[in-house]
Amino acid sequence: MAKVMVMEHPLIQHKIGIIRRTGTSSKEFRELVGEVAMFMAYEATRDLKLREIEIETPLAKTKAMQLAGKKLAVVPILRAGLGMVEGMLAMIPAAKVGHIGLYRDPDTLEPVEYYCKLPADSSEREVFVVDPMLATGGSAVAAIAMLKEKGVKNIRFLCLIAAPEGLKKLQETHPDVDIYVGALDDHLNEHGYIVPGLGDAGDRIFGTK
Numbered sequence: 001m002a003k004v005m006v007m008e009h010p011l012i013q014h015k016i017g018i019i020r021r022t023g024t025s026s027k028e029f030r031e032l033v034g035e036v037a038m039f040m041a042y043e044a045t046r047d048l049k050l051r052e053i054e055i056e057t058p059l060a061k062t063k064a065m066q067l068a069g070k071k072l073a074v075v076p077i078l079r080a081g082l083g084m085v086e087g088m089l090a091m092i093p094a095a096k097v098g099h100i101g102l103y104r105d106p107d108t109l110e111p112v113e114y115y116c117k118l119p120a121d122s123s124e125r126e127v128f129v130v131d132p133m134l135a136t137g138g139s140a141v142a143a144i145a146m147l148k149e150k151g152v153k154n155i156r157f158l159c160l161i162a163a164p165e166g167l168k169k170l171q172e173t174h175p176d177v178d179i180y181v182g183a184l185d186d187h188l189n190e191h192g193y194i195v196p197g198l199g200d201a202g203d204r205i206f207g208t209k
């Protein structure tokens with residue numbers, strides 16, 4: 001079964017507390033989503049493999065560590081996932097970036113696909129799928145299925161806020177995908193919004209409502 005890691009770091013919890021507030025402006029919201037994504041990238045890369053190499057400092061030859069495993073890619077689910085990309089890249093600047101376009105139909109709550117462009121060698125990479133919100137789980141499940149259809153095998157999912165319903169669906173559908181959650185919320189309302197949540201992440205990042 002997939003590993004679920006709910007972030008405990010006080011800085012993450014503090015920043016998510018500000019992000020949630022109605023009075024937080026789009027500018028602050030965007031900045032804080034980026035900062036939380038950066039901290040989450042740090043947590044989600046803890047188990048990357050290292051190898052020992054020999055280097056030369058100005059004073060002596062010595063052994064040093066170097067990342068040894070697969071190359072990395074960040075794949076935001078459009079639109080709201082875009083808000084997490086810069087923060088992720090601040091921690092893993094050499095990662096390639098793919099994009100998956102999905103929106104949730106407001107009536108059926110089913111994800112509708114409209115775009116997919118991935119790095120050519122994605123199947124060789126460790127892929128970090130990012131989206132601030134995991135609500136019903138439909139979008140994350142569909143995005144990960146799209147990646148698997150293209151041969152991607154190593155996938156992790158990162159979100160700022162998850163509902164228990166979405167977490168369960170993602171775990172059950174993709175048990176091989178580790179999930180990193182900023183905060184685990186209480187429930188979904190009748191419109192599929194996370195409660196207490198933060199509202200519509202895309203609208204708040206881009207100021208579209």
Ligand SMILES: O=P(O)(O)OC[C@H]1O[C@H](OP(=O)(O)OP(=O)(O)O)[C@H](O)[C@@H]1O
Nearest residue numbers: 078079080103104135136137138139202
């Ligand atoms: O778990 P789910 O029930 O699928 O809901 C979560 C999805 O809903 C939001 O996107 P939205 O459809 O609002 O698109 P947007 O990012 O373009 O605003 C969010 O960013 C997720 O992608």
Ligand SMILES: O=c1cc[nH]c(=O)[nH]1
Nearest residue numbers: 135193194199200201
């Ligand atoms: O609470 C929610 C649920 C889905 N998408 C959002 O942006 N927010």
Ligand SMILES: [Mg+2]
Nearest residue numbers: 200201202203
């Ligand atoms: Mg939205």
